[in-house]
Amino acid sequence: MSGLLVDADAIRALAEILTDTGLTEIEIAEKDNRIRVVKAPAPVQAAVAPAAVAPAPVAAPATPVAAPAAPADLARHPGAVNSPMVGVAYLNPDPSSPPFVTEGQIVSAGQTLMLIEAMKTFNQIKAPKAGTVKSMLVASGDPVEFGQPLVIIE
Incomplete structure (x- = not known):
C-alpha cells in the first residue's frame, strides 16, 4: 500500500450514490487520482417450479409490434445529448x-x-x-449512466 492514498470518505460517498440511485458502477477522476466503485448485483436464484400443464397457444398479433428504440441506438442519434457522468438528472433548477x-x-x-x-x-x-x-429521454429524479442519451435536439 505504499504510495497509495485512499480517500475513504470519497469511497463512502460513491457507495452511497450507488445505493441511492440503484446504479451498479460509478467512477470519478481528478488529475492523477481515480476512484471506481462497483457493486455486484444480487445473485439470482432460479426457482424450481413443479411440472405445469402447458398453456393454451396464444394467437399471434395480426400486425408486428415495433420494439421501442434501444437506448444504445438513441445514444448514436446525431442530435443526442448524452450524459457526461453518472448521477441523478433534474429537469428543474428547484422543485x-x-x-x-x-x-x-x-x-x-x-x-x-x-x-x-x-x-x-x-x-x-x-x-x-x-x-x-x-x-426528453429522462424524467426529473431519474438516475443516469455515463453515455446515456438524455435529450434529442434536431
Whole structure:
C-alpha cells in the first residue's frame, strides 16, 4: 500500500450514490487520482417450479409490434445529448421552478437543458447546438449512466 492514498470518505460517498440511485458502477477522476466503485448485483436464484400443464397457444398479433428504440441506438442519434457522468438528472433548477426546457422548445447552443447531481454537486448539461428539443429521454429524479442519451435536439 505504499504510495497509495485512499480517500475513504470519497469511497463512502460513491457507495452511497450507488445505493441511492440503484446504479451498479460509478467512477470519478481528478488529475492523477481515480476512484471506481462497483457493486455486484444480487445473485439470482432460479426457482424450481413443479411440472405445469402447458398453456393454451396464444394467437399471434395480426400486425408486428415495433420494439421501442434501444437506448444504445438513441445514444448514436446525431442530435443526442448524452450524459457526461453518472448521477441523478433534474429537469428543474428547484422543485418550485419550471423545467429548463420542454419538448418542442427551441434552444440555443450553450443553453442549460438540465442538471446532473453527482457527489452532491449539480452540473449543468448544456445544449451542444441550437435546435428544437424533439424528445426528453429522462424524467426529473431519474438516475443516469455515463453515455446515456438524455435529450434529442434536431
